[in-house]
Amino acid sequence: MQTIDLADQGLRALNETLQSQDSDTNQTEWLVTNPRGSHAIAVGLDAPIDVTIKGSTGYYCGGMNKQASITVDGSAGPGVAENMMSGKIVIEGDASQYAGATGRGGLLVIKGNASSRCGISMKGINIVVHGNIGHMSAFMAQSGTLVVCGDAGDALGDSLYEARLFVRGSVKSLGADCIKKDMRPEHIELLRGLLEEAGSDARPEDFTRYGSARKLYHFDIDNAGAY
Amino acid sequence: MDDHQKNNPPRTMPPRTMPIQSATFSNPVNAEIRRAAATGIYDIRGGGAKRRVPHFDDLLFLGASMSRYPLEGYREKCETSVTLGSRFAKKPIHLDIPITVAGMSFGALSGPAKEALGRGATMAGTSTTTGDGGMTEEERGHSEKLIYQYLPSRYGMNPDDLRRADAIEVVVGQGAKPGGGGMLLGQKISDRVADMRDLPPGIDQRSACRHPDWTGPDDLEIKILELREITGWEKPIYVKVGGARPYFDTTLAVKAGADVVVVDGMQGGTAATQDVFIENVGQPTLACIRPAVKALQDLGMHREVQLIVSGGVRSGADVAKALALGADAVSIGSAAMIAIGDNDPRWEDDYNALGTTAGAYDDWHEGNDPAGITTQDPALMARLDPVEGGRRLRNYLKVMALEAQTIARACGKNHVHNLEPEDLCALTIEAAAMAGVPLAGTSWIPGSGSF
Numbered sequence: 001m002q003t004i005d006l007a008d009q010g011l012r013a014l015n016e017t018l019q020s021q022d023s024d025t026n027q028t029e030w031l032v033t034n035p036r037g038s039h040a041i042a043v044g045l046d047a048p049i050d051v052t053i054k055g056s057t058g059y060y061c062g063g064m065n066k067q068a069s070i071t072v073d074g075s076a077g078p079g080v081a082e083n084m085m086s087g088k089i090v091i092e093g094d095a096s097q098y099a100g101a102t103g104r105g106g107l108l109v110i111k112g113n114a115s116s117r118c119g120i121s122m123k124g125i126n127i128v129v130h131g132n133i134g135h136m137s138a139f140m141a142q143s144g145t146l147v148v149c150g151d152a153g154d155a156l157g158d159s160l161y162e163a164r165l166f167v168r169g170s171v172k173s174l175g176a177d178c179i180k181k182d183m184r185p186e187h188i189e190l191l192r193g194l195l196e197e198a199g200s201d202a203r204p205e206d207f208t209r210y211g212s213a214r215k216l217y218h219f220d221i222d223n224a225g226a227y
Numbered sequence: 228m229d230d231h232q233k234n235n236p237p238r239t240m241p242p243r244t245m246p247i248q249s250a251t252f253s254n255p256v257n258a259e260i261r262r263a264a265a266t267g268i269y270d271i272r273g274g275g276a277k278r279r280v281p282h283f284d285d286l287l288f289l290g291a292s293m294s295r296y297p298l299e300g301y302r303e304k305c306e307t308s309v310t311l312g313s314r315f316a317k318k319p320i321h322l323d324i325p326i327t328v329a330g331m332s333f334g335a336l337s338g339p340a341k342e343a344l345g346r347g348a349t350m351a352g353t354s355t356t357t358g359d360g361g362m363t364e365e366e367r368g369h370s371e372k373l374i375y376q377y378l379p380s381r382y383g384m385n386p387d388d389l390r391r392a393d394a395i396e397v398v399v400g401q402g403a404k405p406g407g408g409g410m411l412l413g414q415k416i417s418d419r420v421a422d423m424r425d426l427p428p429g430i431d432q433r434s435a436c437r438h439p440d441w442t443g444p445d446d447l448e449i450k451i452l453e454l455r456e457i458t459g460w461e462k463p464i465y466v467k468v469g470g471a472r473p474y475f476d477t478t479l480a481v482k483a484g485a486d487v488v489v490v491d492g493m494q495g496g497t498a499a500t501q502d503v504f505i506e507n508v509g510q511p512t513l514a515c516i517r518p519a520v521k522a523l524q525d526l527g528m529h530r531e532v533q534l535i536v537s538g539g540v541r542s543g544a545d546v547a548k549a550l551a552l553g554a555d556a557v558s559i560g561s562a563a564m565i566a567i568g569d570n571d572p573r574w575e576d577d578y579n580a581l582g583t584t585a586g587a588y589d590d591w592h593e594g595n596d597p598a599g600i601t602t603q604d605p606a607l608m609a610r611l612d613p614v615e616g617g618r619r620l621r622n623y624l625k626v627m628a629l630e631a632q633t634i635a636r637a638c639g640k641n642h643v644h645n646l647e648p649e650d651l652c653a654l655t656i657e658a659a660a661m662a663g664v665p666l667a668g669t670s671w672i673p674g675s676g677s678f
Contacts, residue, residue, distance in 0.1 A: 015456045039449045044386050044457030060440070060453040064386040079440035082453075083384055101440040102381040104425070120439040121381060123425040140435060142425045159433075161426060217430040218413060221267035 002027050006041070007034035014041065018068075021047040037077065042070050045087075062089045065106065078115075081108045084125055097134075100127045103144065109198040116153065119146040122163055128198035138165055139175065147194055149202045157210055165210040166191055168202055179213045259502075270502040271410065273335075273591030273601065275403050275494040275538065275561060280511035282494070283545040285658030286651050287667065290637045298636040305632040306642040309556050311533045312394060312463020312486040315455070319463055319486075320372055320394055322556070323352025324628040325643060326546055328620075329491075329537050329560035330376045330396065330467075332358025334411050334420040335498030335591065338365045340600040342613035343567045345369030347620020351628075356396060356558075358498075359409040359434055361423045362388040369617070374465065377454065379408060380434035382424040386457055394487075395454055396465040397447070399438075399476075402495030402538040405469025405509045409434030410499040414594040417603040444479040451484040465489050470515040470538065477522035477534070487533045489558065490519045494539030496561040498601065499592035512538035512549075514661040517648075520553030529553065543630020550631070551646035552662060566623035567616035568598045 004014050014032065021027060030051045035041055039058035042051050045068040053061070056074035066085040075093030084103040091099075094112035101117070103125025110118075110127070116134035119127050124144045132150035139155070141163035151169035158175020164187070165178070174180075183205075191204035216223060248254060259270065291297035298305060312319035328348045333341050335358060342365040348355040354372035357363075361383020367373055375392030377384070389395060400406060411420070411432045421428040441450045451464055466480040467489035480488045492512025497505065516536055523529040536549045537558035549557045561569075570578075572585040577597035581590065591601035599610030635643045638650045652667040653659035659666040660673035 011456065012460070016459070019459075040453040040456045043453050046386070059446070059449045063453050064389075064457055066386065078446075082440050083381060083386075085385060098440040102384065104385065117439070121435065123381070139439075161430075217427070219268055219431055 001029040001031055003031045003033060005033045006038060007036065011038060011040065015043060018042055018045050018047075018049070018051060021045075021049050023047055023067075025049065035074070039077070042068070045070070048087075056093065065089060075112065076110075081106075081125070084108060094131070095129075099129075100125050103127070107194070107197060111199075113150070119144075119163070122146065126194055128194055128200060130198070130200055132169070135172070136175070138163055138178075141165075145190065145194060147191065147198070147207070149195075149200055157212070159216060160210075160212040162212060164190075166207040167210065168207045171208075171210070174210065177213050177216045178210055181209045181211045183207070183209050271412070271499050271592055272502050272505070272589040273496060273498050273500075274505070274589045275496040276506050276509075276511075278506055280493065281513050281655060281658045281661055282511065282539060283513065283548045285513070285654045286548050286662055286664065287654065288544075288547070288551075288634055288638055288650050289652060291639050295639045297639050298641060300633065300636055303636065304641060305636050306644075307628050307632060309533070309644070311465075311535075311556065314486045314528075314532050315484065316394075316461060316463040316486050317459070318393075318461045320354060322354060322372070324624060325550060325556035325631075326351075326540075326624055326627055327353050327374075327535065327556055327558045328355040328563050329495070329558040330356035330358045330374070330398070331560055331564075332360040332409070332411075332498065333363045333366070334358070334360035334415060334424065334603070336600060337602055337608040337611065338363060339608055339611050339613040340564075340567065340616070341366040342369050343611060343616030343620060344563060345373070346613060346617025347563070347567070347624065348372075350617065350621035351624035353624065354393065357392075359411075360420060362392070363423075365613075367391065369613075376467075378434070379436060379438045380424070381439065382434070389454070389458055389462075392462060394463040394465060395458070396467050396489065397451065397454075397485075398467045399447075399480075400469035400471065400491075401467065401497060402469045402491035402493050402509055402512070403497035404500045404504045405471040406436060407500055407504050407508075408436035409497075410592065412499065412592045412594075415592065415603045420603060444483045447480075447483040463487055465535070467491060469493075469495075470510040470512065473510070473515040474518035474522045477519040478526065481523065481526055481528050481532050485532060487535060488519065488523075489535040489537065490515045491558075492536070492538030495537050496564075511661070512536065512540075513658060516549060516552040516554060517661070517663045523553075530555065543627040543632075544634060546627055546631040547634040547643065547646055548651065550643050551650050552648060555644065562623070563620055564600055566620045567600065568611060568619070569596075569600050571598055574598055 032053045035055040037058045043063040046066040050069045052071045058077040060079045062070045069088045071090045076091045076095045078096040079098045081089040082101045084106045086106040090109045095110045095114045097115045099118045100108045102121045104123045108127045110129045113131035114133045118133040118137040120139045122141045122144045126145045128147040135153035138157045142161040145164045148167045152171045155175035157178030188204045309325045345366045349371040356374040372393045374394045377397045413429045463486040465487040466485040468476040470492040493509035533555035536554040540557045574597035596602040599607040651664040
């Protein structure tokens with residue numbers, strides 16, 4: 001286990017060290033201490049390493065992550081795992097706005113609640129939130145899967161493209177072009193896998209699926225009221 | 228003919244009023260009303276503002292005279308190089324000429340068109356820029372210096388392309404549509420375009436107008452920190468804004484940590500946007516330069532943070548005027564497209580078949596471009612030879628640089644950056660006020676001092 005004290009080493013040294021690990025590194029376990037809500041912690045990683053951040057992080061923790069497994073042993077600020085490509089990021093506490101924004105791959109797990117715009121513009125990432133999510137989540141979400149074990153706020157999935165949304169609790173309101181859909185066996189299977197990987201014991205059968213009605217995919221004057 | 232007939236000639240038709248077209252309800256206006264009534268949707272088109280606005284044409288250089296010495300036109304050196312990104316980036320960009328090629332997306336443009344832009348810019352010693360569709364191999368491979376746009380849509384965004392870019396341009400807005408997002412209609416969402424954007428093929432795609440994970444300059448400062456951390460503080464970071472509030476936008480971009488600020492006026496083009504947006508939102512390029520320069524000067528950052536101006540730059544004279552007003556470089560989009568063949572009269576029959584004419588064609592979103600530039604149709608794309616297109620762009624860029632040098636030498640300057648507002652006068656009161664230079668033949672700069 002390698003330990004980096006952020007308060008002592010500074011952000012540049014931390015990221016430079018973590019980014020310089022390659023696929024063959026034998027330094028696979030990293031502990032970051034004293035994050036103190038700093039921004040851009042462990043961004044741009046590209047190696048199969050495990051990084052644990054002991055405390056809460058500021059904006060964009062784990063941004064553009066590839067391959068690495070990052071655990072925030074605290075809560076995460078806005079834009080955690082933004083544009084993640086692959087790997088896994090786990091937030092033990094809560095996450096602020098835009099968690100997993102534009103993420104293209106990998107798995108983001110939020111053990112607490114996520115704020116507004118969770119999964120905004122997601123492009124292939126899988127996100128599992130053990131608690132609730134705020135308003136405008138999955139706005140313009142293109143692909144990937146958002147799983148919410150609690151409730152969802154207003155305007156879920158507004159202007160949704162092809163992302164799949166699963167919510168166990170209530171949905172305060174659906175956004176434009178987002179509709180409730182049937183759960184088919186393949187959705188149960190997909191959910192089962194994601195919940196297991198995210199360490200949740202929720203039952204897939206208890207979830208409701210939401211997706212795009214695909215009515216806004218082409219301009220149509222009769223839909224103008226939806227915009 | 229008796230006297231009566233002589234004094235009373237037969238009545239002819241009474242004099243009639245000449246048919247007068249209304250200036251308010253002009254034929255183009257009426258045509259648009261009929262089009263809207265028939266279709267029920269606003270007009271979408273490409274390009275920038277077509278209306279006449281005060282522009283570089285309304286300025287003149289004074290030249291050398293008794294109190295200014297000119298430089299010899301073909302002998303004495305007049306530098307054109309520029310360095311962008313010297314504030315924070317470890318690897319600033321050095322360009323031979325102060326003219327860059329602006330961001331245009333793969334998707335809006337064909338692969339060969341992007342290749343032609345890359346080839347031309349590289350041969351001319353300057354940079355080209357990606358767009359809303361991500362980075363293609365065509366343009367990375369053929370662009371020695373490539374600026375990678377970081378856009379609200381984040382289509383194709385990934386850390387590997389960020390690292391192989393030569394600079395990053397965070398796009399807050401563009402002159403054609405400050406406050407609007409991109410638009411690419413289904414006809415142009417080919418399988419390749421769809422794949423790069425993670426979207427289903429054939430759907431109308433409306434890009435976001437706001438970034439998904441930051442709002443405002445305080446957030447942007449943190450976003451820029453993240454981008455620098457991901458790229459090891461190597462890349463210059465540009466912030467591009469539409470010509471909305473250039474003084475404050477420039478100030479806030481500098482505050483957020485930009486190395487370079489790009490200000491794009493309303494004549495700057497777009498691949499597709501509502502005509503009402505293009506023609507009615509944003510300020511003319513000429514009106515944006517002095518406020519942006521003033522912001523940099525007030526911060527003590529002029530020349531430290533570089534200013535790139537774009538929107539309707541067409542010639543070396545325009546380049547020289549923008550630089551004289553304080554810009555470090557200019558950027559061209561529409562002009563570069565015309566150089567590689569856009570709206571060329573050789574395709575007049577094809578333009579006529581589309582109900583338009585060479586020079587006026589702007590339905591780029593429909594994907595039927597006769598010149599093969601703004602299309603994803605393989606047969607049309609094949610009309611553009613990227614090697615020949617690149618050569619034409621190179622020539623055009625070189626001519627613009629030569630023209631700017633010609634003017635600079637005439638003003639006695641050994642670097643185009645030494646041009647200054649004092650070298651200029653304005654032909655109209657409006658241009659004098661916007662550019663902050665005297666009306667020709669007077670010492671009057673409207674808006675400064677008193678009457």
